[in-house]
Amino acid sequence: MGPLVPDVIGNELNFVVAIFVGIAFGFILEQAGFSTSKKLVGLFYGYDFTVLRVFFTAGLVAMIGVIAFDHWGLLDISLVYINPTFLWSAIVGGLIMGLGFVIGGFCPGTSVCAAAIGKVDAMIFVGGSFLGVLIFGEGYPLFENLYKAAPWGNVRIFETLGMSQSLFAFLLTIVAVGAFWATTIIENKINGKPNPEFNSKPLYYGLTGLALILALSAFALPERRQSLLAEINDSRFVNGYQVDAMDCDELAFNIVDKNKNLQIIDMRSQKDFDAMTLPNSTRFTLENLFEKNAHKLLTIKHKQNVFVADDEATEKKAAVLAKELGYSEIYFLEGGLNQFRKDILNFTMTTAGTNQHEIDTYRFRTKAAQVLPQLIQEYKLKMAASGPQISKPKRVVGGC
Amino acid sequence: MNETKYMNPYLAGLFLGLILLVTIFITGRGLGASGAIKSAVVATVQTVTPSHTTDAKFYKEYSEEHGGSPLKNWLVFEMIGVVIGAFISGLISNRLKFKLEHSPKSTAKIRIAGAIVGGALFGFGAQLGRGCTSGAALSGMAVLSTGGLITMAAIFGGAYAFAYFFRKLWI
Structure with a gap:
């Protein structure tokens, strides 16, 4: 399950990954024509919309990919870096960047890419951005209030707008496809001739169709979390689901026996x-x-x-969810911890038992009622001494 | 030899999107650019005036957030890769050439001034907006970050709004 860093790929190896990612990134930027300011600013004067085409296509592909990976359980989105939202700095910073774009003709990534193939204006732009960061750093106390105003946290746009992720992805794809069509018409008008690269009508009708199918596929990939949680809240669904039960005696025996192959997943409150x-x-x-x-x-x-x-219903819900998520060897405790307390922890012999099985069971329970509280106490002391066993993985720190 | 034609933009977009997706899957973070420039600035200031980085708030917050050497940063390595990748692409497409590009209606001097001022504005804005076209706009769009999409709208909206006033630089 992604992200692969830091468990599968260590933090040091991640730097090697960074170089390879960068090589691919730089190569594609250059191949797309992002290494010339003429092509980049064409977007703002209507004679070349290459930037919009590349940028929007890339954004859509990555967005739908992330949605699909999340849906299939390949990516834990709660660990992925979601750029934090600070409303005013995002707007003012963005506008200043827009101004810098039309004056300088590059953005930071494209300027480095262009500088790498020898564009002197790009090298100067990189120097300029160095200066801009320095000015921000030195004047930071002046801008700090604006920089930190209206912190909304790591919110996602569909949450902000109160719609489903699928609907937002669909609408954004439609807007992008519309923009591809409209800008091609504008471009042809301004240049006074059709772009020879886009004269293959069947190809582009085909691509548009493909994009629309992609857009609709967003609905086939609802947020897995929401749809699964809705499913397990349906008691009929849960009750009709085959999950293996473990009875209280077996659980108690496993704990007393210190069976290392048993993992208890506790769904109660902290x-x-x-x-x-x-x-x-x-x-x-x-x-x-x-x-x-x-x-x-x-x-x-x-x-x-x-x-x-405490109760079996809560256990079964969690167990069904675990099975739906693809995990195996899943059990629930029969009767819940309420039953466990009654039968094991607080067991008192009322009748001697009528057959050998009952006699053995009661004997075991009497013993377990003595041993288990000790084990629980020992475990508590051990935990207090060593601290929490599992550290919660943190969201990746990223950003520009 | 003539320059090779540029790649079809939709195809390039598809590749770029896949690179971004793989990056998010492997590292849990998207692409970026201005962050590497920030690391370089912090490293330079640290070397030139070490005492300044411990008393000015910007640098203090930076080292609290990142720790370690400012150059030992994911984005710095990524940008080293960008330089290599772009160079390879320029090499195979016959586009490696020292050249100051400017509009025929403009002059080299104006282009140089524009690049400095534009670069400074972009560098400044990217600090304020917590990311540039790569880190905030593109990567923000991939993970549907509200802030990233607002920044994206502001960058392109701002550029269109100001484009008219600077048209002499380009057309």
């Missing part, structure tokens, strides 16, 4: 979890199950994963 933590248990919320930490834990080989909560 407070309840802290009050009584079963040995080798991890607390997750339903949301957590979508994340990379859960992925790491639930894909360890040869482990049985038992979901526990």
